[in-house]
Amino acid sequence: MYFRTTDDMLREFAYLGKDTASRVVIDAPNRISDMIGEPKLFIPHPEGKETFQPHWDGAEDELREITLRRAREIYGETLPSIVQKRIDKELGAIIGYGFSTLYMIAVKLVGKSLADGYIVGSRGSVGSSLVAYLSGITEVNSLPPHYICPSCRHCEFDVSKLGKTGLDLPARDCPECGHRMGKDGFNIPFEVFLGFKGNKVPDIDLNFSGIYQPTAHNYVKELFGPDYVFRAGTIGTIAEKTAYGYVLKYMEERNLSFTNAEKERLARGITGVKRTTGQHPAGMVVLPVDYEIYQFTPIQHPADDTESETVTTHFDFGSMHDVLVKLDILGHDDPTMLRRLQDLTGIAPADVPLNDPEVFWKILSLFSSPEALGLSEDALGTPTGTLGIPEFGTRFVRNMLVETRPRSMEELIRISGLSHGTDVWVGNTQDLVHQGVPLGDCICTRDDIMNALIDLGVDPEVAFKTMESVRKGKGLEPFMEEAIGQVAAPDWYIGSCKKIKYMFPKAHAVAYVLMALRIAYFKIFYPAAYYACFLMRNADAFDATRMVARDITVLRAMMEEIDGLERQERERKENEYALLESLVEMNLRGVCLRPVDLYKSHATDFLLTDGEILPPISSLPGVGQQAAEGLARAREAGPFLSQDDMQRRKVAKSTVEALKLAGCLNGLPESSQVTLFEFGI
Structure with a gap:
């Protein structure tokens, strides 16, 4: 079954005669199409606007x-x-x-x-x-x-x-x-x-604490009512590799043999086909009170799970963009970490003294040296002090810091913009910096394009359109190149614009850097609290049976082992490697980990105890959150008499084994039974 061409259809109806076949195949369908007019997926806005926005009086x-x-x-x-x-x-x-x-x-x-x-x-x-x-x-x-x-x-x-x-x-x-x-x-x-004429629908996207995100989602429902708020739906499609696997399975089941070209052709035909539905992790679609959701989209439970309380739009939001308002209420680690730091230190994020010159310059120095941590580059093994600092702790960004040596907030904002863009740094700005172009003159955020072109004398509306085109990876239209060519733009400017596939907004970069500076403040001045919160943030990569080591040579040996792996396996362990780097730094600064304690360790949180960090029960391999919380409840009844007693109190056998392997049950007998031999009889 396939779509036939006009010639195919004329041949199918040739038995009617040439003129009649032409009327049936060509004229009649065109008349019907003209009667229908241009089909539209959504109802027209009564005021001719594009977006149906909710409205609050006042x-x-x-x-x-x-x-x-x-x-x-x-x-x-x-x-x-x-x-x-x-x-x-x-x-x-x-x-x-x-x-x-x-x-x-x-x-x-x-x-x-x-x-x-x-x-x-x-x-x-x-x-x-x-x-x-x-x-x-x-x-x-x-x-x-x-x-x-x-x-x-x-x-x-x-x-x-x-x-x-x-x-x-x-x-x-x-x-x-x-x-x-x-x-x-x-x-x-x-x-x-x-935009200059309101020709850009604004998106207000917010990063809430991951812990608080469900509360924020429910609050939107309180504000508008459950009949007017829906989770934005998503459509999961078949990926290229999965499609190729389907083709191979089809061949195997039917004992068929295809050429590689035919396999590729069949796989391309499957790629992108709908596989399942889901929900956007943050998107909340808000409907104006004068409308029903069915005027815009069907609704459903994600993945057709009728037991789920969540109701999503059937259409993915990409097909409704700018038609209904979507609030992006995201869950993010930075607000959660700052709240935990506040709980441990009593210092609220807003009270971090970034306006104090001495404090600010000490924080800023971390981006070019670890000396503010009391460590040398040789001792730490890396030339910056940004291990674990959000947005600036990865190897990629640390290398950018080494190449650019930032000395100001402005330069940190530029580096943040570069690190989040696509084809903005590697093969583009990086080469310009090596050629001696100052970082402050390069295109680092989307705002740089509009600001620079307006300063050079380009018409503001043209400068805005140029920024929008470049930041979306669409390059430059002829009138944009002409406008740039008429002003004193650097020789490299047009070429740099054409390479860019995506550009980060300056405001977003500023927000990220401010978060990073606050966390860096705690890293310098409250190291034990910082590392406890850092480990909590990276709990998924922490293994209490291997990483509780006060000897940094043990930790570095683990890093060397990862360095020796094949590239694919090494990349898979990238998070573990980054965690080991920070554990080395933590130990060098005199902050140490204690072994997991059967009675003192929290179920899921890293605790500060006399300046040292006590890992949670859940940091043991094979012990999940529910199992750890089950152990915490069981020990409330008092000390365990034996390992059998632990299981009688509903502690999972796998949890008991994990504790035993980690050395947490030393001195606790396997059984509570007492034999006559123990009394010497």
């Missing part, structure tokens, strides 16, 4: 009130001109294009998470919006770098020559009252988020 006024109140708290009752103009421009666009409710949803979600004690990180370009910062959605201040006095509210914005971000500015006392001034601002244009 959202516009509430957003304006929250924004202005916070702006005056920071900058004083009479706002500086640059602040007032930016707020007016943004609110005009946000309210004018109908995005107030979208902002207020994010305001309420972030506010609830913060009230419950969990910091939230912003993703994407939302940090480009000053209104998002002032309303509490993001911690990224998109204004140019500036000083602000927390006492008298005196501001100074004409300071760009002193630093390209607020954190890079030197310390300064207020000329009005003498108080030490605060520093802020990352210089990100709002247009990156919404």
